[in-house]
Amino acid sequence: MSRKKSVELYHRALEMIPGGVNSPVRAFKAIGVPPIFIERAKGSKIFDVDGNEYIDYVGSWGPMILGHAHPKVVNALKKALSKGTSYGAPTSMEVEIANKIKKAFPSIELVRMVSSGTEAVMSAIRVARGYTGRTKVIKFEGCYHGHVDSLLVKAGSGAMTFGIPDSFGIPEDFAKHTLTASYNNFESVKTLIHQYPEQIACLIVEPIAGNMGVVLPERGFLEGLRKICDEKGILLIFDEVISGFRTAYGGAQELYKIRADMTCLGKIIGGGLPVGAYGGRKSIMEKVSPLGGVYQAGTLSGNPLAMVAGITTLELLRAKKVYQDLEKKTLYLTEKISECAEERGIPFSLNRTTGMFTLFFTEGPVRDYHSAKMSDTKRFARFFMEMINEGIYLPPSQFEAWFISLAHTQKNLDKTIEACDAAFRRIA
Numbered sequence: 001m002s003r004k005k006s007v008e009l010y011h012r013a014l015e016m017i018p019g020g021v022n023s024p025v026r027a028f029k030a031i032g033v034p035p036i037f038i039e040r041a042k043g044s045k046i047f048d049v050d051g052n053e054y055i056d057y058v059g060s061w062g063p064m065i066l067g068h069a070h071p072k073v074v075n076a077l078k079k080a081l082s083k084g085t086s087y088g089a090p091t092s093m094e095v096e097i098a099n100k101i102k103k104a105f106p107s108i109e110l111v112r113m114v115s116s117g118t119e120a121v122m123s124a125i126r127v128a129r130g131y132t133g134r135t136k137v138i139k140f141e142g143c144y145h146g147h148v149d150s151l152l153v154k155a156g157s158g159a160m161t162f163g164i165p166d167s168f169g170i171p172e173d174f175a176k177h178t179l180t181a182s183y184n185n186f187e188s189v190k191t192l193i194h195q196y197p198e199q200i201a202c203l204i205v206e207p208i209a210g211n212m213g214v215v216l217p218e219r220g221f222l223e224g225l226r227k228i229c230d231e232k233g234i235l236l237i238f239d240e241v242i243s244g245f246r247t248a249y250g251g252a253q254e255l256y257k258i259r260a261d262m263t264c265l266g267k268i269i270g271g272g273l274p275v276g277a278y279g280g281r282k283s284i285m286e287k288v289s290p291l292g293g294v295y296q297a298g299t300l301s302g303n304p305l306a307m308v309a310g311i312t313t314l315e316l317l318r319a320k321k322v323y324q325d326l327e328k329k330t331l332y333l334t335e336k337i338s339e340c341a342e343e344r345g346i347p348f349s350l351n352r353t354t355g356m357f358t359l360f361f362t363e364g365p366v367r368d369y370h371s372a373k374m375s376d377t378k379r380f381a382r383f384f385m386e387m388i389n390e391g392i393y394l395p396p397s398q399f400e401a402w403f404i405s406l407a408h409t410q411k412n413l414d415k416t417i418e419a420c421d422a423a424f425r426r427i428a
């Protein structure tokens, strides 16, 4: 499998783009080889510039739940394109997608569209501070909420992959307002709230964590956060940029029956185009300009093409049995992979939820940042390369999620299982 053109492109890219990529985790740094440059994608497959074909479990890091280039999404975009690409003025499509989001998330009474998950989170934090008049924010070690200055503290995803959970360039003045608790450790939250009475504006959490690899909330954890936030006047922000419309149409809030005060969304709601959204109770969101004094704006917010791709995607996700189908695929794949790993004597643990999972190269259980960090990242890197050579494209980091789409066929899953077995044999 030659990857000559990818390597050539990578060396050219290095002269023009930091690390040759426009988002760090794409650089394959954790793997130690040049990244693969993609030419096109269709359904469950991606094709690189050297013509190699892969079954794709990155799915653009979550948005491509329908699979790549779904004909209905492509046709809707073609039609929209002929009407122009951006107006900088309100459109009916923004009303339509807002309505869909409100119906899926009853905790959202007003929602604002933005152009990335980072923008959604940054804005939600600002609104929480404006609404409560308080400054401190609680986040969890290993959770990643985009490259928001104040949240790049003990962050997950790429920051965790490169071992720099605390980014340079964040003034101490910012970082000191960010308090970090441990995921699934309710006592660590109580301690912080006790230490900073009446000072905490919000607590932001990935209700199903995806950025230390997949880590699920243990029984009572989310309920405990909801209760203590109610008691202490702290806004509970669910960052559902990954889980929204992924684990269920109504995300983690539907699965765990817990209402957030504010919700951040992204990825799937744009159908692969740049998008983010934040919303919540009316009394909170009325603080947002032009209604209230919390300013937030964006040239391409609610961009017509992103709205059309998002609306078409959400409509297709309303089809019958979509999430049962996704759950069935996830269960089948993860059970078979686990069987292979056991037979090959590979120390592993696997965390999953509908449509996403992580295979950790550690005995586990993986329930927080520290247990995730016990993973053998060198063995993961070898496993990743074996899978690439078998035509399977995984997230190039131990601390990310594998994403399954509705386009992954039984044949794709069986090929993936065979590839895993062969890879386990070679890295055992």
Ligand code: KE4
Residues within 6 Å of the ligand: 023, 024, 025, 026, 061, 115, 116, 117, 118, 119, 121, 144, 145, 146, 147, 157, 158, 206, 210, 211, 239, 240, 241, 242, 266, 267, 275, 276, 400
């Ligand atoms: P964006 O700004 O990348 O659209 O969204 C930031 C974000 C916010 N919240 C959660 C829970 C997220 O997972 C993300 C971004 N996810 C990463 C992958 N884990 C994006 C991939 C990348 O950084 O290239």
